[in-house]
Amino acid sequence: MIEFSGVEVTYTDEVAPVLSDVDFTVAEGELCLVTGRTGAGKSTLLGLVNGLVPHFTGGRLRGSVRVSGVDTADQPPREFAELVGVVGQDPLAGFVTDTVEEELAYGMEQLAVPAAVMRKRVEETLDLLGIAELRARPLATLSGGQQQRVAIGAVLTAHPAVLVLDEPTSALDPTAAEEVLAAITRLVHDLGTTVVIAEHRMERVVQYADRVLYLPGDGTVRDGEPASMMKISDVAPPIVELGRVAGWDPLPLSVRDARRAAAPLRARLAETTRSDCLGRQGETVLAASKVVVRYGDVLAVRAVSLDLRGGEVVAMMGRNGSGKSSLLWAVQGSGTRADGTVTVRGKDPKALKPQHARTLVGLVPQTPSDLLYLDSVDAECAQADAESGAAAGSCRALLDRLTPGIDGGRHPRDLSEGQKLALVLAIQLVAAPPVLLLDEPTRGLDYHAKRHLASVLGELAAAGHAIAVATHDVEFVASAADRVVVLAEGEVVADGPTREVVVASPAFAPQVAKVLAPQEWLTVAEVEKALGR
Structure with missing residues (x-):
């Protein structure tokens, strides 16, 4: 279905090629996972599949890329719209209509799909992705995760033979990500759709992959079965890293496989003592009391009270649309706040001029x-x-x-x-600023970059900053957060130490906790330390 032959891509003003001497074939009905460090060329590889590279991006292409027998160099990207569906990293950038239902239908309108067929496909897609209740919502009012699902749905309605996805689950909560991946694997198994996915959160995808394309960063692409590629990849999910530490062969790709091999490791760990960090207890820097956020008739945050202490990293978790981003923006002062109070060292950021407010609270948005x-x-x-x-x-x-x-x-x-x-x-x-807020900061980051970010946040907390991170990345939370606050329907439903909150949750527990349960280990680093490595 997809064939790369001697492909080399060099962008304008760049001396070295991004991809060099690339040869591989993806068969019909395969789910292919593209992995590699940030900047290794994954997005370039995906763009080659429908001709966006080099027709849209510029640069020089040598060799050939053929999709269903058609060379992408011979046709503009619009000629591949019916054959190849693409979902990029930023769903909002690809929207062209105002509401969810209109966006799902737009692509089919351009392809002249009959009205009766369009209606049927829209309903099927709404149900497939669990977004039926959003059909009339304006796209601008959706959370990042909801926008991601709509973007995927807008591509699926056209029933492309090839589906290309760049970070499709990066903005989704764990449950929503499982639903989307279940829908994608159903397309692969039942309809024979060929799917190519680039995803940094490999723990979500690798178990479903038929093959892996690994980009080591030197321009080459290595191709093979998932288990064999994980042996050589320098980016790997926690479950694979745990397998390397434990010496398991073959390396596990799913929690189920790892648990079958984990009994001896659990026995060894039962004889060790885990040194828990008691957290960095500082003074309360930010105090929010009964904060309410409303968008028209939608009540996004319902009288939430939250304290952030200096020296503490707090993770805010919850399903898409639970109110995490709305609460962050309300606390920062730029967002809507219908009721409640927020003080940072005695001052309300909303009442200050922007240049003064940013000396109290800094916010890094989703994009x-x-x-x-x-x-x-x-x-x-x-x-x-x-x-x-x-x-x-x-x-x-x-x-x-x-x-x-x-x-x-x-x-x-x-x-x-x-x-x-x-x-x-x-x-x-x-x-x-004494308070730093981050909204989904790990989108687009590989495992190495996330470890570096966790280290930076730890240093900032040690220097006395109060830090809150809204995220769906359970593995990042396990390594970086001292405390977890879980929101649902705009209300706080759990608030406590990270280990206490996430280990007990089927949705928010990291892979290591699932494999080693009932023992309460969160990260591979903890296990290595306990084993004296």
């Missing part, structure tokens, strides 16, 4: 590029210094500490997702 509006990294850093009253070079110094080596002359929107996050984080931190 970091929303805060980037200048034409170079150096310009963004200089502007942040000026707005914060910081010494020249302060923001750049912070950026180099987070992610060293970024070219100051590069346009911010040309950076990788991890680099954009680091730049926005530096911009917010240069104002030295």
Whole structure:
């Protein structure tokens, strides 16, 4: 179905090719997982499948990419619309209508699908992705995870033979991600759809994959069965890393496989003592009392009270639409707040001018590029210094500490997702706010980048900052958070130490906890330490 032959891609103004001498074939009805570090070329590989690379992105393509026998170099991307469906990392950027139902129908309208067939497919897709109750909602009012499901649905209604997905579960809560992946595997098994997925949260996908394309970052692509590729991949889910520590062969790809092999490891760990961190208890920096957020008739946050203490990393979890983002923006001061009070060291951020408010609370949104509006990294850093009253070079110094080596002359929107996050984080931190809020910061980050982010947040907490992170990434929470607050329907339903909250939850428990239950281990690092490694 998909054939790469001697493919090499070099972008304009770049000396080295992003991909070089790439040869592989994806058969009809296969689910193919594309893995590799951030910036290794995964998005370029996906863009080649429907001709966006190089027709839209520019650059030079050597070799050939054929989809169902058609060379993508011979046809513009629009000619592949019926054959290849693509869902990008940013669903909002791809929407062209106003409501969910209109968006699901739009692609079929362009393909002249009969009205009766369109109606049937829209209903099937609404049910398949569990978004029937959203059919009349404006797209702009949906949460990031809800937008992600609508974007996938808009592609599925056209019934493409090839489905290309770039980070399809990055904005979804664990349950919603399972539903979407179940729908995708159903397409593969029942309809013979060929699916190519690039996904950093490999723990969600690798067990369903028929094959893995691993990009080590040197321009090459390695192709093989999932288990064999996990032996050589430098990005691997926790369950594979646990298998490496325990010496399991073959390496497990699912919790079920790992539990079958885990009895000896559990016995060894039962004889060890786990050294729990008691948390960093500081003074209350932010106090929110009975905060209410309302959008028209929708009550997004229902009288929530929340305290953030200095020296503590708090994870806010909950299904899509539970009110996490709304609460963060209300607490920060820029968002809607219908009722309730928020004080940061005695002041309400909402009552202050923006330049003063950011010295109290910094917020990194779901899409970091929303805060980037200048034409170079150096310009963004200089502007942040000026707005914060910081010494020249302060923001750049912070950026180099987070992610060293970024070219100051590069346009911010040309950076990788991890680099954009680091730049926005530096911009917010240069104002030295005592409270830092992050909304889904791990989207687009590989495991190495997430470990680095967890380390940075730990250092900031140790320096006295109060940090709240809204996220669906249970593995990141297990490694980074001291405390977890779970929201549902705009209300707090759980609040306590990370281990106490997540281990007891089927949805929010990390892979290591599931494998080693009833013992309460959260991360591979904990296991390694207990074993003296």
